[in-house]
Amino acid sequence: MGAGPAGLGYASVAAERGHHVVLYEASSEIGGQFNLAKRIPGKEEFYETIRYFNKMIETHKIDLRLNTRVTTGMLKNEGFDEIVIATGIKPRTPDIEGIDHPKVVRYVDVISGKAEVGQKVAIMGAGGIGFDVAELITHKGKSAALDIDIFAKEWGVDFKNHPRGGVTGVEPVVAKSDREVTLMQRKETPVGRGLGRTTGWTHRLTLARRGVKMINGIDYLRIDDDGLHVLIHNEPETLDVDTIVICAGQEPLRTLYDELKQSEQPVSLIGGAYEALELDAKRAINQACYLAAAV
Numbered sequence: 288m289g290a291g292p293a294g295l296g297y298a299s300v301a302a303e304r305g306h307h308v309v310l311y312e313a314s315s316e317i318g319g320q321f322n323l324a325k326r327i328p329g330k331e332e333f334y335e336t337i338r339y340f341n342k343m344i345e346t347h348k349i350d351l352r353l354n355t356r357v358t359t360g361m362l363k364n365e366g367f368d369e370i371v372i373a374t375g376i377k378p379r380t381p382d383i384e385g386i387d388h389p390k391v392v393r394y395v396d397v398i399s400g401k402a403e404v405g406q407k408v409a410i411m412g413a414g415g416i417g418f419d420v421a422e423l424i425t426h427k428g429k430s431a432a433l434d435i436d437i438f439a440k441e442w443g444v445d446f447k448n449h450p451r452g453g454v455t456g457v458e459p460v461v462a463k464s465d466r467e468v469t470l471m472q473r474k475e476t477p478v479g480r481g482l483g484r485t486t487g488w489t490h491r492l493t494l495a496r497r498g499v500k501m502i503n504g505i506d507y508l509r510i511d512d513d514g515l516h517v518l519i520h521n522e523p524e525t526l527d528v529d530t531i532v533i534c535a536g537q538e539p540l541r542t543l544y545d546e547l548k549q550s551e552q553p554v555s556l557i558g559g560a561y562e563a564l565e566l567d568a569k570r571a572i573n574q575a576c577y578l579a580a581a582v
């Protein structure tokens with residue numbers, strides 16, 4: 288159940304090994320959260336991951352049933368030998384006064400283009416998704432991941448003339464954002480410390496060059512017409528913002544699993560539904576493939 292990376296990984300390996308696999312997906316397309324991730328400049332490669340899994344579905348004749356939100360009742364008479372739950376996550380909503388204020392939007396709606404984002408923006412939560420939202424709303428023009436010349440200019444490198452060390456020595460060209468964006472976290476550790484070791488610094492540097500402010504040690508007090516009221520290292524402040532994007536983590540979506548467990552059917556749990564770790568597709572796919580290799 289669920290055609291995100293975990294469900295797709297499981298279905299592909301199990302079907303390749305000769306099992307008859309039915310893959311249910313509540314939405315109209317496969318990919319799960321990769322359909323959000325692929326919209327972030329720099330993460331276009333996830334289009335290819337989805338294309339790959341579409342090919343696997345076709346090649347291994349996986350019985351894909353889109354637009355089908357599974358309930359326990361639906362599975363009773365299907366006679367499956369194994370049921371694998373890969374229903375993913377639900378975004379966490381922090382318990383803060385004014386969280387229903389019209390200035391507040393969810394990251395899912397921002398990335399999918401459903402929510403309007405103003406000029407002055409506060410992003411609550413500086414995990415991988417908070418960084419991705421900041422990237423998306425401060426980005427201008429073509430993605431550097433799709434154009435090597437833009438990439439070279441942004442990083443001050445020269446792939447053509449091979450100067451010493453590959454660097455031009457010219458100040459990198461990065462357009463400042465028209466938006467005033469503040470990326471915030473409760474933790475006292477430096478913002479972005481939890482990002483990938485090899486790439487985290489590029490994300491921090493890119494956003495800093497675009498003018499994104501990063502603040503740690505925040506306590507959120509309330510949201511109202513004046514903006515977001517916080518304590519910054521225990522000092523009260525009001526951030527006069529038009530939009531507050533909630534990127535406050537995720538929780539596993541396990542309703543179906545919990546119900547099926549009661550009915551004593553053979554059921555396993557994988558991916559974000561097993562453990563929600565924000566940017567963890569590799570772990571989700573790995574877990575799915577190992578399970579499918581043992582079925």
Ligand SMILES: Cc1cc2nc3c(=O)[nH]c(=O)nc-3n(C[C@H](O)[C@H](O)[C@H](O)COP(=O)(O)OP(=O)(O)OC[C@H]3O[C@@H](n4cnc5c(N)ncnc54)[C@H](O)[C@@H]3O)c2cc1C
Pocket residue numbers: 288289290291292293294295311312313314317318319320321323324327330355356357358373374375376398416419540543557558559560565566567568569571
């Ligand atoms: C903006 C963004 C950027 C990201 N960037 C990265 C990255 O760079 N690297 C990385 O490793 N990870 C990244 N991730 C995280 C990655 O996408 C997730 O770790 C991964 O998608 C988890 O896979 P999953 O299959 O467990 O869950 P999901 O992708 O959430 O898929 C679950 C699927 O189950 C379906 N479903 C739910 N309930 C039912 C039901 N009852 N019946 C049928 N279907 C159901 C849902 O519609 C969904 O399609 C990113 C996520 C986001 C949002």
